[in-house]
Amino acid sequence: MHLTRKVIIKAIALVCICTTIIIPSVYLISNWLNNTEIVVNEILLNITFTFVVTLSITSANLFTFRFFENKYAGHKGYWRIFLVEMFITSVNAAVIISIIVYLFYIVLGEFPKGQNEKVAALFFENIIVALIVNAIACGLAEAYIIFRRWKETLILTERLQREKAESQYIALKSQVNPHFLFNSLNTLSSLIRTSPDKAIGFVDKFSKIYRYVLDSSDKMLITVRQELDFINSYIFLQKIRFGDAINIDIQIESEYMNDFIPPLSLQLLVENAFKHNEASQEAPLQVKIFVENSNIVVMNNLQMKRIRPESTGIGLKNLQARYNQLCDAMPEFYTTEKQYIAKIPLIKDEQ
Numbered sequence: 001m002h003l004t005r006k007v008i009i010k011a012i013a014l015v016c017i018c019t020t021i022i023i024p025s026v027y028l029i030s031n032w033l034n035n036t037e038i039v040v041n042e043i044l045l046n047i048t049f050t051f052v053v054t055l056s057i058t059s060a061n062l063f064t065f066r067f068f069e070n071k072y073a074g075h076k077g078y079w080r081i082f083l084v085e086m087f088i089t090s091v092n093a094a095v096i097i098s099i100i101v102y103l104f105y106i107v108l109g110e111f112p113k114g115q116n117e118k119v120a121a122l123f124f125e126n127i128i129v130a131l132i133v134n135a136i137a138c139g140l141a142e143a144y145i146i147f148r149r150w151k152e153t154l155i156l157t158e159r160l161q162r163e164k165a166e167s168q169y170i171a172l173k174s175q176v177n178p179h180f181l182f183n184s185l186n187t188l189s190s191l192i193r194t195s196p197d198k199a200i201g202f203v204d205k206f207s208k209i210y211r212y213v214l215d216s217s218d219k220m221l222i223t224v225r226q227e228l229d230f231i232n233s234y235i236f237l238q239k240i241r242f243g244d245a246i247n248i249d250i251q252i253e254s255e256y257m258n259d260f261i262p263p264l265s266l267q268l269l270v271e272n273a274f275k276h277n278e279a280s281q282e283a284p285l286q287v288k289i290f291v292e293n294s295n296i297v298v299m300n301n302l303q304m305k306r307i308r309p310e311s312t313g314i315g316l317k318n319l320q321a322r323y324n325q326l327c328d329a330m331p332e333f334y335t336t337e338k339q340y341i342a343k344i345p346l347i348k349d350e351q
Contacts, residue, residue, distance in 0.1 A: 188202055268315050
C-alpha cells in the first residue's frame with residue numbers, strides 16, 4: 001500500500017481520535033474503580049496531553065514509514081528494513097514524549113526542580129508507556145500494510161492468471177476459423193470442378209455460415225440452440241455436395257437447449273465425419289447427434305477413406321484445449337468396431 005499524503009492524513013486523524021478517546025477513558029475508569037475523585041481539569045489536561053503526544057508521534061512515524069517505502073520499495077530485505085523502522089520510530093517516540101512532558105510541566109509550572117530521582121522516574125514512566133503504545137501501533141500498522149500488499153498481490157496474480165487463460169483461449173479459438181475455412185475451400189474447389197451450379201449455391205450458404213463464425217469469434221460459449229441452428233445450416237450446405245450420401249439425425253431434447261458448449265464444436269465433429277469417411281447413395285454416411293449423461297454425443301458409422309485426406313491436425317486437439325480452459329470435464333473421442341464416437345460435455349453455466 002503506497003503511503004500518499006492523503007493516506008497519511010487519514011491515518012493520523014484516525015489514530016489521534018482513537019487514542020484521545022481511549023487513554024482518557026482508561027484514566028476515568030481507573031479513578032472510578034479506585035474511588036478516586038475525578039477532577040475535570042485533570043481530564044481536560046489528560047485529553048490535551050494525549051492528543052498532542054499522539055499527533056506528534058504518529059506524524060513523525062508515518063512520515064518515517066513513507067520515507068522508507070519510497071527509498072526501499074521492492075527491496076528484498078524487508079524484515080531488516082522493518083527492524084530499522086521500529087528502532088527509528090521508537091527513538092521518535094522517546095524523544096517526542098520527553099520534549100512534550102518537559103514543555104507541559106514548564107508551562108504548568110509544576111516541573112520538579114532539584115528532584116533528580118522524581119524527574120528521572122517521570123520521564124522513564126512516560127517513555128516506557130510511549131514505547132509500548134508505539135510498538136503496538138507500529139506492529140498493527142505493519143501488519144495492515146503486509147495484509148494489504150498480500151491482498152493486492154493475490155488480486156494481481158489472479159488477474160494475470162485470468163488474462164493468461166483468456167489469451168490462451170483466444171489463441172486456441174482463433175485456430176478454428178482457418179481450420180473451418182481451409183476445409184470449406186477444399187469442398188468449394190471440388191464443387192467448382194464437378195458441379196459449378198452447386199458451387200454457386202454453396203458460396204451463398206457459406207457466406208451466411210461464415211458470418212456466424214465471425215459473430216461467435218468473441219464468445220467463449222454459446223447455447224446448444226445457437227450451435228444447432230448453425231449446424232442445420234452447415235448440414236444444408238453439405239447436402240449441396242453430398243446429397244443423399246449423408247444422413248444426419250439430430251435428437252436433442254428441449255431441456256438441453258439452454259446449456260452451453262464452445263462455438264463451432266459440433267461443426268468440427270460433423271466435419272470430421274465427412275472428411276474421414278466415404279459417403280455414397282449405396283452406403284450413406286450415418287451421423288447421429290444426441291445427449292447422453294450430460295454429454296452431446298456425435299456418432300457416425302465407420303467407412304474410412306482409403307486415402308487419408310489432407311488435414312491441419314489441430315481440430316480435436318483445439319477442442320480439448322478449449323474445454324481445458326473452460327471446465328474440468330473433457331471431451332472423449334474413441335472408435336468401436338463399427339463406429340466413431342465423440343462426446344463433448346454440456347456446460348450448465350455461462351463463464
